[in-house]
Amino acid sequence: MNFHTAGKYAALLSKDYAEDIFALLVNYQAISASEVAARLNLHIKTAQDFLEALEALGILSREEVLERKRPYYRYILQQTRLVIDIDLMQVKQEPSHNSLSVRIRERENAGVRFSAARNDDYITSVTIWTGAGREQEERKIKLTMPQGKFLYHLPFPKAQPMSVAEIMQKAGVDESLAPEVLDLVQLLEKYEVIESPPGG
Amino acid sequence: MSLVRKLKPDRNITGALIPLSMLPIFGLASLFFGIHTGFITIAVLMGVYGLFFLYGFVRTGNVAQLVLCIDGIFFGYMLLVYEPTFGLSTMGTMEFKAAYITGVIFFGIVLVSLAITRRLKWRGREIFELAAEPIEEIGDGYTSRPRPVGKVEYSPQQVRSFARFCARHLIALPYTTSKNITLVPIKMGDEFGRLLGLSGDYRDATWVNFDMDGEVSVHIAHKDYLDYRESLAFDPLCSSLGQVFIEFFELYNKGEGIRVIDRMDDLKIGFFS
Numbered sequence: 001m002n003f004h005t006a007g008k009y010a011a012l013l014s015k016d017y018a019e020d021i022f023a024l025l026v027n028y029q030a031i032s033a034s035e036v037a038a039r040l041n042l043h044i045k046t047a048q049d050f051l052e053a054l055e056a057l058g059i060l061s062r063e064e065v066l067e068r069k070r071p072y073y074r075y076i077l078q079q080t081r082l083v084i085d086i087d088l089m090q091v092k093q094e095p096s097h098n099s100l101s102v103r104i105r106e107r108e109n110a111g112v113r114f115s116a117a118r119n120d121d122y123i124t125s126v127t128i129w130t131g132a133g134r135e136q137e138e139r140k141i142k143l144t145m146p147q148g149k150f151l152y153h154l155p156f157p158k159a160q161p162m163s164v165a166e167i168m169q170k171a172g173v174d175e176s177l178a179p180e181v182l183d184l185v186q187l188l189e190k191y192e193v194i195e196s197p198p199g200g
Numbered sequence: 201m202s203l204v205r206k207l208k209p210d211r212n213i214t215g216a217l218i219p220l221s222m223l224p225i226f227g228l229a230s231l232f233f234g235i236h237t238g239f240i241t242i243a244v245l246m247g248v249y250g251l252f253f254l255y256g257f258v259r260t261g262n263v264a265q266l267v268l269c270i271d272g273i274f275f276g277y278m279l280l281v282y283e284p285t286f287g288l289s290t291m292g293t294m295e296f297k298a299a300y301i302t303g304v305i306f307f308g309i310v311l312v313s314l315a316i317t318r319r320l321k322w323r324g325r326e327i328f329e330l331a332a333e334p335i336e337e338i339g340d341g342y343t344s345r346p347r348p349v350g351k352v353e354y355s356p357q358q359v360r361s362f363a364r365f366c367a368r369h370l371i372a373l374p375y376t377t378s379k380n381i382t383l384v385p386i387k388m389g390d391e392f393g394r395l396l397g398l399s400g401d402y403r404d405a406t407w408v409n410f411d412m413d414g415e416v417s418v419h420i421a422h423k424d425y426l427d428y429r430e431s432l433a434f435d436p437l438c439s440s441l442g443q444v445f446i447e448f449f450e451l452y453n454k455g456e457g458i459r460v461i462d463r464m465d466d467l468k469i470g471f472f473s
Contacts, residue, residue, distance in 0.1 A: 106343055114345045118403060119379045121348060121415055152417075153348060158341035159435035170348075 003091075005057070006084050012053055013082075017042060021050060025060065030074040032065075051075045095178035100165040104185065107195040108157035122148030128191050146177040147184045154194065161197055206332035207325060208429050210473030215389035219249065239279050246276030256395055260367040264319040271307045278303065315471045318464075322370045324387030325473055326464035328406075328424060331441035337433035346409070346419040347435070349442030352449065359410045362449050365457055371448070371464070375402050382409045383445065388473055408445040418442040 001009075012018060020040050024031055037047040054060045055075065059082065062073040093099075113127040126141045143151065153171040155162050162170070168181060188194045222245045230238030250272025256265035278300055314320045354362075363374035363381045372383035373394060384407045386394050393399035406424045409417045418438045425434070448460045 106345065108341055110343070114343070116346050116403065116419070119377055121346075121409075121411060121417055123345065152346065154345070156341055156343050156345070156347060156435040156438070158339050158433060 001085050003086065006086050008053065008057060009082065009084050012050065012057075015050065017046075017050075021047070025075065025077040026080070030063070030076045032072055032074050034072070093179045093182055095175075095182055099182055100168075100178060101163045102185075102196050103161040103163050104167075104189075104194050104196050105155035105159055105161040106157045107192055110157075110193045112191075112193050114151070116152070117148065121152050123151040124148055126151070126188070126193065128193065130191070141184075141187065143184065144180055146171075146173045147180060149173055150181050150184065205329065206335075206428055206430070206432070207328055208427055210325065210388070210470070212387070212389040212473075214392065215472065218392055222246070222249070239282060243276045243279035246272050246279060248272075250276060252392070252395070256391070259395060260370060260373070261364060262319070262368055262370055264314045267307075267310055267314060268320070271311065274303055274307065318471060320370075321471060322386045322388050322391050323372075323464050324385040324390065325469050326467050327371065327385040327441070327444060328387075328427070329467050329469065330444045330463065331437060332428060332432055334440055335432045335437050337436060338430050339433040340431040341434040342420075342422060342425055342431075343434065344419075344422065346417045347438040347442070348415060348417045349439050350416055350446065351414045352410070352416055352446055353414055354410070354449070354453070356412055358453060359449070362452050363410075365452050365460075366448075369457075369461060371460070372408070372445075373402075375407075380409050380411045382407045406441075408442060410449075416442050416446060 017040055021036055024036055024039060028035075033048040033051050034044055036042065036051065037044040040047070051060060051062075051073075055062050059077070059079050060075045061078050062075050064071050065074050111129060114123050115125045115127070116122070117124050122145060123143055125143060128139045128141065130137050130139060149171040150167055150173050153167050155167075164178075164181065164185060165175075168175065168178065173181060185194065189196075222242055225245060226238050226242040229241040250269045253265045253269035253272060256262065257269060278296075281296065311320075359381050360376070363376065363383060366372040366383055367374050370386070372385045375382045375384065382402065384394065384402050384405050390399065394402070394405070399405065403419070404421060405419075406421045407419050409415075409419075411417075418441050420434070420438055420441065425432075425437075451457065451459045
């Protein structure tokens with residue numbers, strides 16, 4: 001299950017009335033939104049949205065019923081057990097040879113402020129300003145120690161760029177910490193703080 | 201030795217402004233409260249000025265600062281005893297004249313000698329000129345990040361001793377923590393703000409840091425970078441500033457600290473800039 005689907009499950013299950021609706025679905029062979037709303041004293045739109053969301057997730061099925069020319073749906077429970085199972089390793093950024101060999105340096109006039117640690121050779125945070133005029137916002141990114149050491153050794157603007165792996169080695173950052181370094185590289189590339197010059 | 205300056209001419213008058221400001225304060229105090237109060241006011245200001253240099257001496261170990269301190273206190277005291285209602289009534293006596301004239305002659309000669317030999321001079325401009333000397337490349341690239349410039353083999357005692365040398369000769373003001381010794385070069389006129397802590401955090405100034413693992417890193421403040429006539433390539437400039445201090449350290453370590461002073465004197469930068 002991916003995070004997006006798990007999020008939908010969690011959002012539905014967190015509703016105050018979720019348990020009561022599931023109790024009805026388990027005990028009734030099929031039930032309509034208006035019946036649920038009347039039974040639990042909910043607004044019909046609330047009950048309708050909830051049932052439709054469950055149906056979209058495949059927890060319920062629905063069948064169309066015609067009554068006095070006006071069709072409506074009756075919902076039938078398809079799963080009696082809900083399991084939210086997320087493999088967290090799916091979001092781990094495994095460093096590839098490519099990502100570690102990208103040659104980078106600080107971008108000129110990046111317009112950010114680096115705060116260096118007082119007692120050691122690393123950067124503690126990077127403050128980035130986004131937007132312009134009244135829309136300008138300040139964003140402070142606190143760095144972990146390996147990220148701070150990495151950034152401390154990042155080549156200056158106009159200096160010869162170095163590969164991520166070389167900078168890590170120079171900064172004394174262990175290879176096993178590459179995912180968090182790469183995450184920072186991605187973030188700073190997004191905010192145009194670092195660059196990979198062509199042919200660098 | 202090239203005498204082509206890479207720094208803009210020094211037009212900073214802060215250094216002169218502080219002692220000169222005593223004169224209008226004396227004038228205003230005399231105007232509003234009478235000449236007697238004026239003399240007491242300027243005497244107190246001279247004393248405070250002397251105390252500042254006493255602090256400078258304690259902080260740096262530079263003996264010339266102690267001379268300035270004694271000078272300030274001496275002339276402050278002379279102004280107090282010159283003030284007729286202060287109770288001493290010495291004005292116009294031979295003793296007063298003798299003390300005053302000998303004081304002026306002694307401090308005049310000593311201060312001129314200290315100024316000419318640059319022992320009163322904060323060497324920030326020399327440091328920045330030396331750092332820029334090998335840099336021909338123009339290209340900006342300024343960043344507020346510090347730059348690691350290399351690793352040097354030294355013991356904590358050696359680097360502490362070097363820091364004391366830098367302070368004693370007003371090459372840089374040292375800040376010591378358990379893991380680092382940070383040397384902050386100071387230009388003439390900036391010493392008041394830096395010593396009194398009015399110039400903000402020293403980590404925002406230009407510094408060269410020696411850590412206890414032997415790593416040397418450099419940070420150049422934007423204000424100091426803009427003081428160069430041209431936008432010098434920033435990466436080599438930082439590296440060069442680090443190398444200047446590493447060379448100074450090596451010379452000092454070999455017992456040739458005097459060569460460090462000679463190198464700076466060779467630049468022939470004005471006594472008060």
